[in-house]
Amino acid sequence: MPGFKFLRITLALLIVASTLLSGCDKAAPVALAEQKTWVDVVIAARSSHAPTTVLTGRLEAYRTAEIRARVAGIVEKRTYIEGAEVKAGALLFLIDPAPLKASLAAAEAELAQAGATADAATDVAQRSKQLRDYDSISIQQYRKDLFLEKQLRAAEKLAAAKVRSARLQLDYASVTSPIAGRARRAMITEGAMVGQDEGTKLTTVEQIDPIYVNFSQPAAEFLALRKATVAQEKSHEPMPVNVRLSDGSLYDMPGQLLFSDTAVDPMTDTVAMRALFNNPDHLLLPGMYVQVEFEHPQAKAAVLIPQHALTRTRTGTFVMLEDNGHARQVAITADTLEGKQWRVTSGLSGGERVILDGGALSNGQAVQAKPITSNSNVADRQ
Template sequence: MRIAYLIPRMVSVAVAALSVLTGCRPADPDSNPSKIAVDVVIATPSTLADVSRLTGRSDPYRSAQVRARVAGIVQKREYTEGAEVKEGELLFHIDPSQLIVNLSAAQAELTQARVTADAARDIAQRSMQLVEDHSISTQQYRKDFFAEKHALAVLQIAQAKVRDATLQLSYASVTSPISGRARRALVSEGALVGQDEGTVLTTVEQIDPIYVNFSLPVADFLELRKAQFERPDDGSLKTVRLLLGDGTRYEVPGTLEFSDSAVDPHTDTVALRAVFSNSNHLLLPGMYMQVEVTRASAGKVILIPQQALSRGAGGAYVMVENNGVARQVSVHADSLERNQWRVESGLLGGEKVILEGGALRDGQPIELKKSSAPANVNRS
């Protein structure tokens, strides 16, 4: 009876032991339900992130308005419109007839004043001798002395009038204040100029070299200034290139020369200016063109899709695939380039960046979706 009781019990123990051994068998990795299928892209350095392309407009290096400084009739234009002129070159000739008359009158007045001064000087010297002999009173001597001083003052006034009349006559020959290209004449022969104010006759512009003005967003400006302080000998940070209106590239690079001391509150940009050599006069004032400014982070910017970036309490991060698990990588990405984030630090390129990785935890097992292979980041 006891043996018959033990046999069923031993069978039950054996079945239980077999079940335990079966449960300890290693599971098939491919059938692990904890792995999450993900889409990834390959982090690739951007080819568009090395420059900022902005709109600029050219301005003359120097510009001077040529004005009539005396009133008169324009007799002749002495230059060819659009031609190069030198500093001091004659541009217009104003009728000098009245100015010559004024000079002659001033010279006659000067002669009269000089004679009067000479006579007053002789009287004063004679009075000095007579007063010493007590032949005349001291009062008469002082009167002759002050008459001499007055005559000398009148002489100085006459001399100044002659100099002024000579200067006015010289203004009848209108010359260029600077060297450059003289633009079209704004008056013609026979025009009365300088009657109430200095009439603008033409403009002379120096266009070699030439300025190009443009504005840089504040974020890019701060990045550029920091890099210039850190790398003062890096010439690329001051180099500017141009794309002309027809799509061709201007061969000669320019140099950053000026930045405004304030930010435009309406556009959140900083005004900058670059200077370019323009020996062939291809660039003309007022032309619009594309300006390419080197980014301080040139050569190390990575572009990733917007859905690959997540932000948490510790800042921005991405999840990357590493040997079958998800790894969190902190990155610095504060600006967009078209529809992609510009990652300036944290990624070196070549990493498998997980799309929609914000829901994953660091170290979580993952697998790539079989329906899509890893692809490079779109650089467009």
């Protein structure tokens, strides 16, 4: 009986050990499955249009005229409305003309006196010539009378020049605009003394239709842009340039791209450029900051990925792809943004399963993809 009891105990221990071993075999796959990392995946989408460059620019008037006093005097009247449109030649300020009229009258009197004196000298010279023909006077007296006439005629011309100068000064008392445009606020008021030592600035007139926007293009991108522009010009299709205002709205009239500088600034490694826009409603004002946007029609095709799918290190730029349950690192080239997505020009062809926030994963690591997310929806959440 003791042997039978020992046998029963032994069988019970064997059954328990077998059960435990069976349970460990079933738990092993579960433990292995838990080692996979869950990741968000998005499908890389091909770009459907050319890349867009966005640069910061500042508006500048097409033409600017500083209105200054060119004659000394007291400002008698301002004849324009500040901020209003004025035509070329329009009267803006009137400087007291009374002293200038008096100076003109004095110059005219001096001219009359010089003319009379010169006429008298001419008569003497003519008589001297007749007497000289009959040897009635000496050659020295004749030459003296002739030179006196020339001297007095020169004095007459000098007096005539003084008259023209006085008349010009009187004209300057009426300050006019040399260009058509918008007259800005007055820098002086009626009763102010102007033009004493230098030309006092009175106001500024700006032509703002059309209007310039100045911006700088990185030198590395300038050559490609210039080639694209030349190709557009040959096809007689101008490259559209747009500006986005400070409130985020897009100005409804495209502009014309200009190349205003042919040298690279060594301090900033940029090329100064400008674009010209029609501005009939004067919505664009000088000094405003805007975003300049234009496309590169000759650029090669690219793939778009969300910003947080890309990882940059000192060794390069890469993304992690989900490939048959494993993470695979792929080197890419992505230098520009298109909206909220990186524009990939090499390394991806479109359709790849890109892992979001994959920078912490290692190459070949086991991963489990969550339901695939739309690329556009991912970009909207950034």
